[in-house]
Amino acid sequence: MSADSVAAAQAGEIPIGQLRSRGYWRSVWVRLRRDKVSVACAAVLILIALSAIFAPLLSPHDPYQGNVVKRLAPIGTAGYLLGTDELGRDMLSRLLYGGRVSLFIGLFPVFCALIVGGTAGIAAGFIGGRTNMAIMRLMDVFYAFPSILLAIAISGALGGGFSNVILALALILVPPITRVAESVTTQVRSYDFVEAARASGAGTWTIIRVHVLSNVLGPIFIYTTSLISFSIIVASGLSFLGLGVTPPTADWGLMLSTLRQAIWINPYAAALPGLMIFVTSLSFNLLSDGLRSAMDVRL
């Protein structure tokens, strides 16, 4: 923090909270950059994301057109770097396109759940009383079912398909995010600085915006990032069971499901979608761990 900015803050030109926040996030970034595992995972995820985004440019073949004569070609076959699938479609192209679906299904439901669950949890924690009771008991209803079973039930009831998978995943991710948000908000609400702000005449929205959000968003965000890998795995699981995206969409879970019958003659090709799910979810998990460490001021 420079002497100029401190002086500006003292003069009231820069809000204290913003000053603190900027320094905090900068130190988080510095800590994260020092963590080699996190940097490696971030690099892997960026690489996967870029290859998914630019899949139409990078794919050597149409991921949806195959030739049965060329089915289950091994890795390294001329013209098919990673071989072909059970219908003779290029594995590399399908893995690249599959990344689009799998990453989107991993990220978007988590984002939706963060908006809904975070808002509900913060509202429950800050308002308390009957509002807290109503929101949290509703979440308890969802908690009564194992999350994967609930996702299967929702997908089964609504039918497979891209949008239904996203809805199912978002619904199972809302309760845990709500619970974490409610817990940290309840904690922050009782801190002295919130009482002090209230005593000094700050309005409810000001307290929420300046004092509560700046203190609860970090833990909620860290927890939410840890759910991305879970979302990818559950989405892959639903596709594997036939309750997720429908054929011929290139999706790692669906590819794993259809290729498992070929594991006896082309095990490496059959394992590739599983490997992609594993690497992606592990990278998200480790990056989330690193982010948690970097954001923990006690460490």
Add this chain to the structure above:
Amino acid sequence: MNGSFRRLTVGIGLAAAFAAFSSSSVQAEGTLTLGMTVADIPSSKGAPDQGAEGIRWMGFTVYDSLVYWNLNQSKTIPVIVPALAHKFYPNPENNKEWIFELRKDVTFHDGSKFNADAVIWNLDKLFKEKAPQYDLQQRRAVAWRLAGIKTWRKIDDYKVAIGDNVPNALIPHQIVYVHISSPKHWADVGGWEAFAKHPSGTGPFKVEEIVPRERAVLVRNDNYWDKDRIPKLDKVILLPMPEASTRTAAILSGQANFIEAPSPDAVPRLKSSGMQIITNPYPHVWPYVLRLAGENTPMKDVRVRKALNLAIDRDAIVQLLRGMAVPAKGHVLPDSPWFGNPSFKIEYNPEKAKALLKEAGYGPDKPLKIKFMISTSGSGQMQPMPMNELVQQQLKKVNVDLSFEVTEWQALRAQRGKGPLDPGAREIHALNNSFGTYDPYSAFERFFSCDLLPPKGLNWAGVCDDEIQALIKKIKETFDPKEQDELLAKIHEHVVDNAYWVWVVHDVNPRALRPEVKGFRQAKSWYQDLTQIYIEK
């Protein structure tokens, strides 16, 4: 990622390695360990659930019916032969009834005598709601196969009459699915729940143990009434293994020595390990049952139906299945006496398909958009996911935009019973459900009779055709088998010429047996006889 996680990972790895090594234990002699495609042990009360797979391994092993098939040969499609009834014939005084003369030398596994009372008691258990032994679960499992059985009566202790409200020559084809449970044992154990744990039939095997979702152990019935079919095996252990890869792993490791439906892609590996791969085409069809019922269905147009049949490259599908299928030329196999001579030739002709679709108003600018319900797996469903994806690719070439409603097998079965107009059908245009076509009723009546629309029967498509209806009536009144075949061929010609379904392939019933399993003659049937199998020492 802390230390305890790493320790857990290592622990899981060691456990998996231990399981892999321990699974190669040696089987006891004379024990057939059979990997079924179902997910649970079929109900053992008499009328098994879990589809025809349940009937195959928990029906005809533990129980007998009044009639059976000659499954002890692999050359011809099996025909109905006497079983618990040593003689059966139409009642000369009333052509709505069949007379069944019963064997006098049969006892149930519990030692009680089989007689006419037992037959009546078993029909009552399925149809007489006020009977103490009435069992809704068994009724639901089997009643739809028994649409023609409306009356039954005891003539004497060893003679019964079973009939329809109209003359019905097809009754023996239906009565084969009525498995005879022991009335005395049911009374002794106090109801069906206890009976299911310790069942008693008259079949060649007796139940020793049932562990739900895990195994059923059957042992040889040394007192079996048919001396030629007293099992050579000591035991049969039924294992539910719905996943083809699991079954393959089980036979390779020695956990099973007989598995159903290995994945075609696993066959080279199985053969290289010395396993026997046994196939035999049988009356079975892997089709799309097209929705003619209701609104908003392009399948009402015969040009669309014919185009879909012409757009499918069946040879490519057979290639996908590594030769483990026969391209469909119709509803039944071409060597069936019911094939006839349809004028519409089912072949791969994409140009003709495009022309027909153009006539019907579809083309590159206005593709035909349709949705089919498919299952991820299932008894007799072969390899539904890749097969359907390949069909999807093939149809795209003729301007058909096919999407799927993917569902679980039991959910698809439930849907087919409710019919296409049920909200659960989600406006699908076809159902991908394979079927056995063993007998006149199974092959034609249940699918194409106006009287058997869902939920009453399996005519999911909603076909209601005066000519078929008249032919079905005539077949039921025709007791001469040769004349019956000629009439069935006419139905087949009419069904194919109208392209009521899209027929894709016929299954060849692949099975893998370990080298030491001998004596198995695979019948040209869904049902098989395990009694001649033995394990070579």
